[in-house]
Amino acid sequence: MIAKSRSTTFFILLIAGCWLLINLTGCYPTYPKGKLKESIVKICKKEYKLDVKVDTLGKTIAIYLPLSEDLLDFNFGLTKSAGEKIDDVITSATRVVLSTDADFDFYCVIVHDARIPEVQFVIIKYVYDVKRALLNDISRGEYGRRILFDLKLNPQAQKERAVKEVFEKMGIENKWQSEVMNDFFRSEPTALGDIGYWNGRFFIKDITLPEFLAEQIANRMKIEFREDKDISASYMIKSSKGSYQTKEGKRFFRLEVQAEPKIFTDIERKELPDVVFRTALTIINKVLYGYKYEDFDYFEILDIPSSRVLKVSKSDLESLRKNKISFEDLVKK
Amino acid sequence: MIPRKWKMTLKTHWVKITVTLTIIILILLAIWGMMSLESFYRNITLAQLPMQILLFAFNAAIFVWLYTVVLGRGFSKSSRKLTIRGELVNVKWSDVIGMDNVKNEAKEVVELIRDRVRVKKIGGKILRGILMFGPPGCGKTYLAKAIATETGLPFISMSGSEFVEMFVGVGASRMRALFKKARDLAYSYGGCIVFIDEPDAVARKRAFSVFGGTGEGKSTQNQLLAEMDGLQEVEERPGEPNPAQNIIVIGATNAPEDTLDRALRRPGRFDRILYIDRPNLEEREKLFDFYLSKVQYNKSTVDVKRLARKAVYKTPAEIESIVKESALIATRNKRDVIEDDDIIEAIERIEMGTKHNFNLTPKEKDMVAWHETGHLIVLYMLHPTKDVFKASIIGRRGALGVVHENPIEERFTRDREMLLSDIKICLAGFAAEKMRFNTTSDGVDSDFRQAMSIAHNMVWRWGMNDSGLIGDYTLIPESQISDGTKETLNQETNKIIKSCLKDVEDLLNKEKEVAERFVKELLEKQELDYDEIDAIFKEYGKVSVRGMSTR
Numbered sequence: 081m082i083a084k085s086r087s088t089t090f091f092i093l094l095i096a097g098c099w100l101l102i103n104l105t106g107c108y109p110t111y112p113k114g115k116l117k118e119s120i121v122k123i124c125k126k127e128y129k130l131d132v133k134v135d136t137l138g139k140t141i142a143i144y145l146p147l148s149e150d151l152l153d154f155n156f157g158l159t160k161s162a163g164e165k166i167d168d169v170i171t172s173a174t175r176v177v178l179s180t181d182a183d184f185d186f187y188c189v190i191v192h193d194a195r196i197p198e199v200q201f202v203i204i205k206y207v208y209d210v211k212r213a214l215l216n217d218i219s220r221g222e223y224g225r226r227i228l229f230d231l232k233l234n235p236q237a238q239k240e241r242a243v244k245e246v247f248e249k250m251g252i253e254n255k256w257q258s259e260v261m262n263d264f265f266r267s268e269p270t271a272l273g274d275i276g277y278w279n280g281r282f283f284i285k286d287i288t289l290p291e292f293l294a295e296q297i298a299n300r301m302k303i304e305f306r307e308d309k310d311i312s313a314s315y316m317i318k319s320s321k322g323s324y325q326t327k328e329g330k331r332f333f334r335l336e337v338q339a340e341p342k343i344f345t346d347i348e349r350k351e352l353p354d355v356v357f358r359t360a361l362t363i364i365n366k367v368l369y370g371y372k373y374e375d376f377d378y379f380e381i382l383d384i385p386s387s388r389v390l391k392v393s394k395s396d397l398e399s400l401r402k403n404k405i406s407f408e409d410l411v412k413k
Numbered sequence: 414m415i416p417r418k419w420k421m422t423l424k425t426h427w428v429k430i431t432v433t434l435t436i437i438i439l440i441l442l443a444i445w446g447m448m449s450l451e452s453f454y455r456n457i458t459l460a461q462l463p464m465q466i467l468l469f470a471f472n473a474a475i476f477v478w479l480y481t482v483v484l485g486r487g488f489s490k491s492s493r494k495l496t497i498r499g500e501l502v503n504v505k506w507s508d509v510i511g512m513d514n515v516k517n518e519a520k521e522v523v524e525l526i527r528d529r530v531r532v533k534k535i536g537g538k539i540l541r542g543i544l545m546f547g548p549p550g551c552g553k554t555y556l557a558k559a560i561a562t563e564t565g566l567p568f569i570s571m572s573g574s575e576f577v578e579m580f581v582g583v584g585a586s587r588m589r590a591l592f593k594k595a596r597d598l599a600y601s602y603g604g605c606i607v608f609i610d611e612p613d614a615v616a617r618k619r620a621f622s623v624f625g626g627t628g629e630g631k632s633t634q635n636q637l638l639a640e641m642d643g644l645q646e647v648e649e650r651p652g653e654p655n656p657a658q659n660i661i662v663i664g665a666t667n668a669p670e671d672t673l674d675r676a677l678r679r680p681g682r683f684d685r686i687l688y689i690d691r692p693n694l695e696e697r698e699k700l701f702d703f704y705l706s707k708v709q710y711n712k713s714t715v716d717v718k719r720l721a722r723k724a725v726y727k728t729p730a731e732i733e734s735i736v737k738e739s740a741l742i743a744t745r746n747k748r749d750v751i752e753d754d755d756i757i758e759a760i761e762r763i764e765m766g767t768k769h770n771f772n773l774t775p776k777e778k779d780m781v782a783w784h785e786t787g788h789l790i791v792l793y794m795l796h797p798t799k800d801v802f803k804a805s806i807i808g809r810r811g812a813l814g815v816v817h818e819n820p821i822e823e824r825f826t827r828d829r830e831m832l833l834s835d836i837k838i839c840l841a842g843f844a845a846e847k848m849r850f851n852t853t854s855d856g857v858d859s860d861f862r863q864a865m866s867i868a869h870n871m872v873w874r875w876g877m878n879d880s881g882l883i884g885d886y887t888l889i890p891e892s893q894i895s896d897g898t899k900e901t902l903n904q905e906t907n908k909i910i911k912s913c914l915k916d917v918e919d920l921l922n923k924e925k926e927v928a929e930r931f932v933k934e935l936l937e938k939q940e941l942d943y944d945e946i947d948a949i950f951k952e953y954g955k956v957s958v959r960g961m962s963t964r
Contacts, residue, residue, distance in 0.1 A: 094433070094436070094437070098437075098440040098443075098444075101440075101444055108452065109452045110451045110452040110453075111451075111452075175451055175453075178451070178453035179451040179452040179453040179454075180452075215457070
């Protein structure tokens with residue numbers, strides 16, 4: 081009896097010890113806070129032979145990937161090689177961001193075209209979305225819609241070119257030009273659209289969730305107008321901008337949409353604002369509910385061509401989502 | 414040089430050591446694998462681990478449950494559901510009827526169980542087991558329940574067949590589980606009664622094979638022997654028996670005593686052997702009284718004493734069945750109370766079975782009637798201890814006709830005259846057919862078998878012959894008996910048969926007129942009961958060898 085209890089105790093202790101060891105292995109982060117930048121650079125270099133630059137600001141990580149080849153092909157799409165390199169950098173960044181003890185919410189990858197350095201491609205990802213996608217908590221399609229892709233001319237480059245032209249006209253010497261540029265025209269961007277890398281310097285901002293959501297909603301509007309068969313048959317979107325603002329103590333989202341009918345008839349033009357509002361509201365509800373975001377008072381949608389504004393309170397959005405009120409009721413309000 | 418002690422430890426515990434080392438290596442590999450993962454994936458794995466373990470345990474539980482369901486009652490499932498507290502069994506001594514002698518012995522056993530401490534103090538032997546032998550339906554289980562009620566101990570009941578399983582070790586495992594439960598109950602309540610119904614399923618004589626191997630039954634039986642041996646008996650306090658050891662095993666079987674393993678019957682295991690026999694006249698009367706008291710019956714027509722006389726050799730279960738069957742018959746006849754006729758019909762139905770209508774030709778019917786008349790006349794006029802109950806030419810249980818006999822009283826031995834009468838009754842059908850039709854039928858098959866069997870046993874086994882060859886010759890291998898002896902014995906057997914046949918033929922020739930009357934009556938009425946038969950014999954002035962009616 082005693083021998084039996086001894087062996088039972090031994091086995092219990094053995095299992096408990098091993099369990100403890102296994103648990104201890106999970107206690108330390110693979111990429112500690114202090115070595116975060118270094119870790120991303122190291123992984124990219126060691127595993128993918130890529131030279132990247134990394135910077136952080138607040139809860140945002142920025143990674144700059146200079147390409148030694150073309151970013152875009154003749155159809156203005158990403159070249160295969162550039163796409164693979166971007167994927168490698170994103171994978172490296174994801175690995176580090178997920179296995180660190182540093183508290184980061186967003187990371188963005190900035191890629192420049194070798195032929196035309198002023199053309200940049202920016203990808204912004206929310207770390208929480210990455211985790212959910214890895215755990216299959218959201219679908220791959222939904223995950224794709226939650227990523228911000230932006231291909232455009234570098235805003236800082238455009239700004240500096242314009243300023244330089246003025247300096248030339250004014251006849252300011254080159255040594256002063258650089259100093260004035262640094263003091264007055266090279267500062268942290270205020271909008272997501274201004275994020276970039278120019279002349280060896282990161283232009284990044286500490287991205288917040290509401291502005292990310294506002295930009296995501298605007299981005300989804302573009303996708304919807306492009307991919308929805310009924311809408312794309314009659315309308316096309318020219319621009320869609322989202323922002324998160326505070327005015328008179330009220331916090332609100334603002335979406336400015338400029339769309340136009342493909343066929344210029346009175347019917348399409350008359351119905352356009354409703355199409356914009358209806359599509360926008362569906363997207364807004366989906367995004368805000370998807371993130372359980374409630375830190376706002378109302379949502380403002382501006383249809384630029386008609387200058388019509390639809391202002392929807394948080395409670396009305398909730399009622400619309402629960403089908404307690406109809407879109408028509410909301411518009412009448 | 415490895416010390417012998419270490420070598421011995423390795424030899425003895427090599428399985429444990431291998432398993433432990435394997436577990437350690439697997440765990441180290443798991444740790445190494447985890448370490449190679451990035452912390453995010455490591456955390457995910459760790460977070461999923463408890464759920465995986467839980468799911469594994471859940472799946473294992475489902476598998477084991479399904480496995481045990483498929484196998485019946487499981488590998489070693491204890492008899493939890495079969496455990497009953499003694500007082501809840503509620504069968505009192507007064508309820509045990511029809512076995513007064515055995516009841517007295519059982520009462521003594523109960524006293525011994527109650528006074529276990531006193532028995533131990535004076536150095537007496539503690540009772541471990543009681544084995545009850547007896548025909549089915551004699552109340553062995555009932556008596557065991559009464560013992561449980563009177564002792565007030567928990568009662569675990571299991572059938573011997575529950576230990577029989579196709580997988581080796583399952584029976585022994587169940588046996589261990591049963592006794593473990595019994596010990597636990599005994600510890601809690603001061604004792605426990607384990608009742609094993611039909612223990613012969615696991616306790617048959619062991620046959621040792623030259624090919625070796627251990628059968629499932631043998632291992633179960635060995636486990637039972639070991640459990641009953643009391644090897645684990647430990648005294649909690651010196652001189653006082655451990656309550657956990659106060660287990661009394663009661664076995665009840667209708668198998669012959671010598672089919673059980675001798676080891677099981679030795680003192681220290683089944684110490685007491687109780688033989689439960691069929692009830693006698695007085696006990697049958699009590700049984701009828703008891704069972705009739707539970708139903709509505711006409712006291713003016715139902716004569717319990719007469720019923721008891723008619724139900725010779727009937728077991729308590731059969732008597733209960735007769736009463737229940739008569740209640741059904743009364744209900745079918747739209748009566749509120751049971752009449753005497755209902756009970757007679759019930760006895761008849763139980764004894765003779767239900768009727769079958771065979772489409773016989775007139776000649777066949779005539780032959781059956783003569784055959785049964787032969788049996789009837791010889792039984793009535795020659796048999797010293799048996800009476801006619803009914804004669805019938807209605808088919809039952811595959812037979813085309815029957816003369817049902819009823820013993821007048823219980824007899825435990827048969828003398829030469831009784832045996833010869835039995836042979837004569839068997840041969841009467843043949844003689845009657847031959848007398849009337851000058852030919853015979855194959856309906857004599859079972860009659861001849863029975864007659865030959867009796868005659869053979871009389872000569873070969875019981876020394877009832879005139880040749881001077883005395884003794885049981887069936888015990889001697891046939892090859893060791895001389896041809897001359899065999900011939901003599903067979904001649905003696907034949908002599909008995911011939912002699913009996915002659916007596917029967919003489920009687921039937923003499924009573925041909927009576928026989929013709931019975932045949933006529935049978936062909937008309939199909940069935941004749943005792944009163945009708947008796948009346949016809951009296952009409953012709955014939956008296957049975959017994960000289961008086963048993964009614």
